[in-house]
Amino acid sequence: MRCPFCGFADSVVKDSRPAEEDTAVRRRRGCPQCGGRFTTFERVQLRELIVIKRDGRRTPFEREKLRRSLKIALQKRPVSEDQLDQMISGIVRRLENMGETEIQTSSIGEMVMDSLGGLDPVAYVRYASVYKDFRSPSDFARFIEDALTGHERSEATDEE
Numbered sequence: 001m002r003c004p005f006c007g008f009a010d011s012v013v014k015d016s017r018p019a020e021e022d023t024a025v026r027r028r029r030g031c032p033q034c035g036g037r038f039t040t041f042e043r044v045q046l047r048e049l050i051v052i053k054r055d056g057r058r059t060p061f062e063r064e065k066l067r068r069s070l071k072i073a074l075q076k077r078p079v080s081e082d083q084l085d086q087m088i089s090g091i092v093r094r095l096e097n098m099g100e101t102e103i104q105t106s107s108i109g110e111m112v113m114d115s116l117g118g119l120d121p122v123a124y125v126r127y128a129s130v131y132k133d134f135r136s137p138s139d140f141a142r143f144i145e146d147a148l149t150g151h152e153r154s155e156a157t158d159e160e
Contacts, residue, residue, distance in 0.1 A: 001029060001040060008033035020089045049095055050102045058102065063092060070112070073127040077120050087115045121147075 001011045011029040014037070019026035025042040049061035067088055074084065091111045095103055109131045116124040125144060134140055 003031035003033060003036055004038055005036035006031060006034040011038075020085050023089050023093070043089075047096060047101055051108065052102055052104050054105060061095070061103070063088065066091065066108070066112070069127070069130075070116075070123075073116065073123040073130075074120065077123050079120055079123070083119065087119060091115060117147075 002009055003011055008031050011031050013027050014030050015028040017026050018024070019041060020043075023043065027040045027042065028037065029040060030037050043063075050058050051061050052058055067084070070084060070088065091108070094111055095108065098107075112127060113124065113131065116127050125140070125147075128134075128143055129140065132139070132143065134143070
């Protein structure tokens with residue numbers, strides 16, 4: 001593993017332990033060249049997932065892109081990094097278990113919405129505002145009203 005600090009081609013594993021409910025291995029590493037310390041994670045990848053965008057473009061699935069979008073929705077919310085990692089791992093497992101290598105962004109968005117709905121209601125609305133492409137305050141109001149009454153999908157917000 002190349003050192004992220006000095007670029008030295010090798011590093012030494014100091015400690016390894018299971019992470020993310022035993023779905024990953026967390027390795028603490030050290031660089032013999034500069035003495036820098038860093039952490040890596042190893043995960044099993046069952047298949048290469050391809051995301052089909054709304055405009056038809058195909059791009060490789062990026063776990064980090066999912067993490068970044070969730071971090072924005074969860075900003076200043078009482079959700080720990082462990083909870084976030086567990087949620088991301090759960091979503092990725094569900095995607096891999098679908099048996100498809102190509103997945104629509106809408107499927108990913110729905111899985112994220114399901115996961116956020118049970119984790120944090122404010123983050124759920126924040127994510128929905130981007131995912132559902134709210135254009136006015138009335139879109140927010142309709143979505144929240146529908147969510148409170150149990151009808152998470154209204155005709156007004158489903159215009160995709």
